[in-house]
Amino acid sequence: MEPRGEVFVLGLILSIVVLLISVMISVWARRFTRSLGDYYVAGRSIGALNNGLAMVSLALSLTTFIGLTALIIEGLYVAVAVYASFTAAFIGLMVLAAPYLRRHKSFTTMAFISERYDSKTLRYISVIVMMIVSVLYLAGNLKGIGIVFFFLLGVPEIVGIVVGGLVVTLYVTLGGMYGVTYNQTFQTIVLLFCLMFPVAIVMRTLGASGWVFPPLGYGDMVPQMTEAVPHYFWAMVAHPVVYIAIFLGSFIGIIGLPHFVMRYFTVRDAKEARWSTVICVFLVGLVNTTVYATGFAAVYYMQAEGVDIPTAAYDYVVFILVEALAGDGWLALAVAGSVAAGLSTVSGLLMIMGAGLIHDLYGAIKPEVDDETKLKLSYGAMFLVGVAVILFSLDPPEFILEAIMWSFGIAAAGLGVPIVMGIWWKRTNKYGVGAGMVVGTLIAFVSWIMIGYMGMDPVDIPFPFFAKYFYGPLGWIKVIAVAVPISFILTIVVSWLTPPPPENLQRQVDEMHGWSDVDPKRYNGKGLPIVIIVLSVFIMWFMTTLYDQFPK
Amino acid sequence: MNNDSKRGYKLEVWVTAICFAIVAVTGGFFSSVVVIMNEVFFHQVPTPENLVAAYGETMFVFKEHLSVWGFPLHYFLLVVLSWFGATLVGAIWCLVMDRLEEKQRA
Structure with a gap:
């Protein structure tokens, strides 16, 4: 897609309205912040609906608008499998x-790991992992806002990054978690409206009989599609372990991503935490399935109607379709929706980075500092983190989806494993967690440096020795199928070989599960660790099989 | 651990394990099964002449009798199970845990 030669006034106005409302919401929400707990976890007062909506916008980063559709055009089944x-x-x-995390009463993932395992060293390590994960996740999103401004609004990319970055920094700094939460709720509503309606119009124009419900409304177009692209739905483009790695990265990675976890510390109680997730998964599914429909529509538009969209423009195909088939008014809405999607994710990440640096790092180094001072420092730290991220985003690693997939893998191995084991197995101790975290993170992070950052072919890299099995389309994702199992195995085996954690730490597990009494037999059996080890070894072994049956 | 408490503990662990296993299948293992057992969902056909250059002599297309609302079965299942299916499993787990929490409080 060629950048717009002139400013797209309607789109720019709607985007500015979204930015202004975001700041106004934070200014309004500021009145609720009186303590450190208010600033970081909104006084633990958020309800299920509000938290569920806020989580949706956190989950639907700019990759929803930019990135996913490109992946779908290049390979539908793998792309859908990632998002499914x-x-x-x-x-x-x-x-x-x-x-369980909500009952633990921590502020952040890093505080949870430190308190559950009673280790300052683990707190420092988890802050480092959090920074790596957040920067990878964040830079792509802020860069994405710049790209939206450049390609769609005719405004220079640097202006988009700086303006978008400053607005988020301002509203996160001013409003704290209250501001972030209400903004994310607002942004979810904008995003749903700005995606669903334009896509429905696109589907209607293409002739889909079920256009009123785009997620499942294009079944009648499938025969024409398969005539034009006969094996469009072919799933066997990637090694089966790619899908298992995607599962590990998503399921354990999301537990390890601190900005998602932090949302659970803001809700009133465990029940609200549970139901907010159900609301979230329903709406995330609604948006994702709508984007699958958009990707399908793009291929249909190109193949069945003979329109040529250059490969370089696949990232913007949502906007290309909306502009061509629905018109400028709908395009302006879609652009505003994408700006909202970018802002919401960035705000959540800034929040956790600021909290990590002040509450978890500075607070651990200087425990004598009182909460009031920490609150004042938090305002300053949040602002500085925001400015640093803007500067970093001016020249970030490659945009956008790959960086985020890597961050899921690193988060899974580095933070997800200690959280899961800390909740479900009392015997887990700081030695096991330290070994699992460090080795798991290093495998994933070093692999990212070599494959994701330096662009080396995974098959040729010297470390780890089984990298030769990372061949084929999306083969590098199999790194996750090594890093996460090894992190699990080390955590369990080293915990077993070293002394059990003291009783007061084991008591935390009972409390997290809602029990008022303590029983040493609960969550302390051998079944769970044995099952995890067997599954981990099986996944790594499976990766080395079927070597000759998939494209190299 | 008294009997009620033991029953509650077992309920929590087993319901959680079953719900997790179900969403894990839809979230990754199902796709692996589709790849490994591909002959169930696809059949190999000669490639039309105009597409040989792009796809080779033979290609794979989904079996048309295995479709739901026009969608190939493996695609439909992936989309619907990871969305409605996951939401439903989540809601059921929440209901069970709500009841367990009430008992714990009592």
Whole structure:
């Protein structure tokens, strides 16, 4: 897609309205912030509906508008499998972690790990992992806002990054978690409206009989599609372990992503945490399935109607379709929706980075500092983190979906495993978690440096030795099928070989599960760790099989 | 651990394990099964002449009798199970945990 030569006034006006409302919401929400708990976790006062809506906008980053459709055009089944896994992963997050984390009463993932395992060292390590994960996740999104401004609104990319970045920094700094939560709720509503309606119009123009409900409304177009692209629905383009790696990255990664987990610390109680996830997964599914429909419509538009969209423009295909088949008014809505999607994710990430640096890092180094001072420092830290991220986003790693998929993998191995084991197995101790976290993170992070950042072919990299099996389309994703199992195995084996954690730490597990009494037999059996080890070894073994049956 | 407490604990662990297993299947293992057992969902056909250059001599197309609302079965299941299916499983788990929580409080 060629950048617009002139400013798209209607789109620009709607985008500015979204930005202004975001700041106004934060200014309004500021009145609720009186303590550190208000600033970081909104006084633990958020209800299920509000939290569920806020989680939706956190989940639907700019990749929903830019990135996913490109992936769908290049390979429908794998792309849909990635997002289907991500959608279902919220239920994994809920059943394995959400209500239990809420009962633990921490502020952040890093505080949870530190307090559950009684280790300052683990707190520092988890802050480092959080920063790596958040920067990878965040830079792509802020860069994306710049791209939206450049390609769709005719405004220079740097202006988009700086303006978008400053607006988010301003409203996060001013409003704290109250501001972030109400903004994310507002942005979810904008996003739903600005995606569903334009896509419905596009589907109607293309002749889909079920255009009023785009997610499942294009079945009657399938025969024409398969005539034009006969194996469009062919699933066997990737090694089966790619799908298992996607599952591990999504399910354990989402538990490890601190900005998702932080939302659960804001709700009133465990029940609200649970139901907010159900609301979230339903709406995330609605949006994702609408985007699958858009990707399908794009291929249909190109193949059945003979329209040529250059490969370089696949990322913007939502906007191309809306402009061509629905008109400028709908395009302006879609652009405003994409700006809202980018802002919401960035705000959640800024919040966790600021909290991590002040509450978890500075607070651990200087425990004598009182909450009032920490609150004042938090305002400053949040602002500085925002400015630093804007500067970093001016020249970030490659945009956007790949960086986010890597961050899921690193989060899974580095933070997801200690959270899951800390909730479900009392015997897990700081030595096991330290070993699993460090080795798991290193495998995923070093692989990202070599494959994702330096662009090396996975098959040729010297480390880890089984990298030769990372061949084929999306083969690098199989890194997750190594890093996460190894993190699990090390956590369990080292915990077993070292002394059990003291009783007061084991008591936390009973409390997280809602029991008022303590029983040493609960969550302390051998079944769970053995099942996890067997599954982990099986997944790694499976990766080395079927070597000759898939494209290299 | 008294009997009520033991029953509650077992209920929590088993319901959680079953719900997690179901969403894990829809979230990753199902797609692996589709790839491994591809002959169930697809059949190999000669490629039309104009597409040989792009796809080779043979290609795979889904079996048309295995379709729901016009969609190929494997695609429909992936989309619907990961959305409605996951939401439903989540809601059922929530209801069970709500009841368990009430008992814990009592």
